[in-house]
Amino acid sequence: MTRAKQMNVAAIVAAAITLVIAGLLTQHSVSVGVHRSTTHALPYVAAGLAFAIAAFVPVDGLVRYAPLCYGLTLFATCLPLDLSHGVHRRLTIGHFGFQPSEPLKLTLVLMIAWALGRQAKRGTRELAAILLIVAGAMVPVLASPDLGTAILLVLFGATMMANEAFTTRARAFAVALVVVAVPSFLRFGLRDYQRARLQGFLGHDPLGAGYQSAHAIRLVATGSFWGRGFGAWAGAEPRPLPEASSDFAFAVWAHEMGFVGVVAMVLVFGVLVAALVRASARARTETSRRVALGVAGLVFWQAATNIAMVLGLVPVVGVPLPLVSHGGSSLVAVAFALGLGVSVLRERHEVSTK
16 A cells, blocks of 8 residues: 555544544543443444444445445334434334434445446436435434434535536536425424524524523633633533533533634544545545545534534534544444545555556
8 A cells, every 4th residue: 555545544543533532531521420331332342343344345345235225224214213312213222222314324325326326427317316315315314303414414415416527407407406495394394393493593592492502602612722621511510511422522522622622623523534535536436436425525514514513603403523422323333434435545555456
């Protein structure tokens, strides 16, 4: 492997490990005084195994099974599973729970790469076929109802399709669809609590629907430049921040590590996304290129949405921060996706040495 590719792989691994450590520190602060079972470490072990396995999986070969993987995760998402916090559906087996919507994000990326590889043209019909694949994943997710994941699925698909040479007519069709679909969904598709959150965001209601966002912004602001110090979040305010270990873990990190810590975490995410984009540019095949780009979009949009949500730039939609927020399903799915990014780099090297 060339030095450039070695550095690219090292950047992915180092950034991922750094984010996991930051997540562990944040989870420790949140869980002070809370008993955690020994199973708390299992998701991290599973994530490490998922990353190692994916790094040696031929991406082109995996994409051949994309319809099966997509179908299975879609079926699991449609099942009448247990609800976590009234939104995320979980498959519970004994003491273990799993959210099918997390691997669905990755299988959607694989499915889009598969579909694009089978299309000879890039017209309106081909674009509509991809949009149907995205819509198929969105329907059970919105029924959960999990608006945050549904938005992410659209962004993942848009990232991958934006890099394809669709005709002008197809692009105009996509724009027209967005112009019609977005206002229609905001008017008729939102649940009552989702509409309340949106109104609270627009109306700046710090004591009502906008409580979580206002509380998170206050924690970030009180972190100042250098932060309050590790463990300072515990007892920082009389009322704890809801979902501090998951959706709002970034607020806890910002409170304890300050502006310096915020910039450092954003830079690490930037390094990770840039490394995945470079992996896409160095891909051996078009399929590998699309998968690496999709993985880059998966990490970028989840991180950007979560950070913007914590900072009050977008409404609260319940999106975890990759590798940092508490949640084994997200951790394992993202780790596997990053492993595929490493595999894209390895595949090119292996072919070039034959």
